[in-house]
Amino acid sequence: MWKLLPLISFALVSVLGTVLAGQDKAVDEAARIAAVTQPTDDFSRSEPYELRPGGAATSFETVNRDAFSHASANMSFERELDFKVGNGIFRKIWVSAPASTASSDGLGPLFNARACQSCHLKDGRGHPPATSEDAGGSMLLRLSVPPQDDAQREALASLRQSVIPEPTYGTQLQDLSIQGHLAEGRLRIEYEEIPVELADGTVVHLRNPTYRVTDLNYGPMNPEVMLSARIAPPMIGLGLLEMIDESDILAGADPDDANGDGISGKPNRVWSEAHGEVRLGRFGWKAGEPTIRQQTAHAFAGDIGLSSDLTPTPAGDCTDRQPDCLAAPNGVDPQYGDLEVAPEMMDLVVFYSRNLAVPARRDLDDPDILAGKRLFYESGCITCHRPKYVTRRDEAHPEQSFQLIWPYTDLLLHDMGEGLADGRPDGNATGREWRTPPLWGIGLTEVVNGHTLFLHDGRARNLLEAILWHGGEAEAARKRIVEMTEAQRDALIAFLNSL
Template sequence: MIKKCLKVVLFITLISFVGCQKDDDYETISVESGEELLGGSTTVFNASEEAFGFAASQLTFEERAAFGTGNSFFRQSWVSAPASTTARDGLGPFFNAVACASCHFKDGRGRPPSFDGETARGLLLRLSTDGFASDGSTLPDPIYGHQLQDNAILGQTVKGNFTITYQDITEYFADGTQVVLKKPVYNIATPGYGNLTSGIRISPRLANQIIGLGLLEALEEQTLLNLADPNDMDGDGISGRPNYVHDIAKNKTVMGRFGWKANQPNVKQQVAAAFSGDMGITSVLFPNENCPPGMDCDAIPNGGSPEITDSNLDKVALYASTLAVPVQRDFKNQNVLKGKKTFNAIGCANCHIPKLQTGNTHPIVALRNQTIRPYTDLLLHDMGNDLADNAPDFLASGTEWRTPALWGIGLLNTVNKSTFLMHDGRARSIEEAILWHGGEAQVSKSNYKKLSLQNRKDLLQFMNTL
């Protein structure tokens, strides 16, 4: 019902807006009360290069202590075993990074390699083959597993590396403006343990900023289901649907919320999966090393079983859950407010839902009953063939992706000195990201291309305040 009411309002607005190209048509637009508080009362008032690294307000003394410990485990490098640093040994034997912060620099986003031979900084390749396991997950490559680790500890052969080439795609605006997009093509070079499975599906994944994860976890499931319309019953072309995935701790199927295809159910499992896949660190949730068949992993020194204790894993998960969302800047500016109106009018808010309310049951009390503005519905949407990885993930199809939250998008360049967007970083700007939209978002993209230059500038100015 919430989604359908919102769509009616947006549809009516769209009728009166799209095609209106005069830049002086706007009336004075009022500011919504509290709209700058993207993270509710947990919002942090900081727009510096450290903007993503602050704890949510109102944490208890014990939670702040755990936040500090989790921050330490997140930022400091892990080393191979045996080592005198027993709490942080056990790296590998195969890995993509030596620390969480290697990919999430300053708790922000990764980026693709700038040139062949440069180590990927937060971009990795997921691997899958035909069929599904008993828990509903896709089957891995029988040799290389679910992820290509491009580093190895001393004495072990690296699984492989990858290169990227780009194809140019030109988009044309109604006013004659042209934008050249870069479509990446991936090639795995020199696999270290034999050929990959014929027909292997390769899905690139870029590390995302990790602010506000606990607030998204605190949303009630019914709130998200109210936004879903899997059969497009209202006929608007938007058919968001939830993914349902395996919760390891509960050993049951639950709604997915995290990851580019909503393939993880909660922050702790997301964090544990990253420790396992990205760094080769075992945990109570992922106790097995990522070794090719025939290799005796037991003969390789490890950092214990598991290599990160459940207590320390909980602290890292709390850290990731309570990183505060920065405040919206310049939110009273009339051009920003005009851009917000355009954002709604062309249909962006059909999936990037501006405002949601968290529930009252999350174990971290500070995250309960918060009015937040994440600009997401956490649902899967068909984004068209140009963005397809053709790799299913639980219920997600090869063309479906979870709507990413937009809060923090305007600070990426400040924090990370780059703006690489979409699941693989192919978009070098917000405008390029809009132009990559297809499928269910094709109408919004087409509407954007019809806007006047000033209306486009206003919309981008608005998004850069988030």
């Protein structure tokens, strides 16, 4: 028993206690979990175990650029090798086929990055291009069109597809290509400054982006094309999010706003390639992926042009209107099951992604941070940014099993208003809806990535701008923050930076 304790959250061992013999263990445990995950109303001090947002997996290496790159702290020595090998594959620079390095070829022919690490730099947050000449490798432009016929409408209705690809350019714009092929085009961004006056007279300028594509090399796009720019999100805590029980997520859903609080979070439902059925979406800006493995497979295919067990097409996102791309040499290998990313390699990358640790909180008993936490809670932010959960038990994933975690998300979709709308539906998500992003680690963005650019497309240059972009279901909470004094806003931001 005691040898297993490092793999169990000591927080839960202490807080939930020992279930006495003769009691109904399931009912008793469920009641204790419900009690420990209730939002606090005591802001005089930090809560028990709040220091460890990732439970026993929390990393305390938070003072340098590697703060997002550490393994789960409760990982056994035997499993650390898999984490390190997975990291090596995550950082691997892929090359075009054929090549002498058979396990590293198959890039493209059209792609956005040569390595996973190119977008998720230091396992952190991406950014939009700094200039019109900046390739902006950590930003992608998603593409789709409305359904064109009954078959496509049925594919969307059944959720076998989440979007209909643009007929020529597929589901995302590839701005890079291997030798002998033309990239698809270039993303261009123009910003308009929008002034917002706060109640105390402070004026904040927001950047409103407009996106367009130039230098198209394969003909015009469909006139009904829908564009959505996305930066790469941080990689930390993914395994913990995957281990939140589905019932705990759905318990927060209220798609018809039955309780009349103005918040109508709803789940995204998406097709799981591994399970052959519709599953709850958890990952991505619109919760468009059900598992870490499927998210990883789609990133290999769309971003780098590599086939794997869930996406076996070696030409990546190439379409029938790009015959040279489809006919290009690829890196498939019979010993890998005619795939470019061997299943064993995929397993290691998924294991690495699952075990990137959440950093510990900082200064959480500082009076200003406690004051900011009260304002965050009382402003209604926790209605969507739900503070904490207990993950389910799973012997296959001991690092994430039965942990008290603090991600500050409900993993549901919310209407964020016209200001943030991309107008591009994705599965059950409308063009105005986004998944509530986790907030853990957000205060270390500048330490890890050297910038403070937030939201799905990096338009917000700091946390206050990100808050002021909130609308729709978040409009009431935004209004309360607009009405704060400068000292209150500073305390609120201090709390967020402590996460």
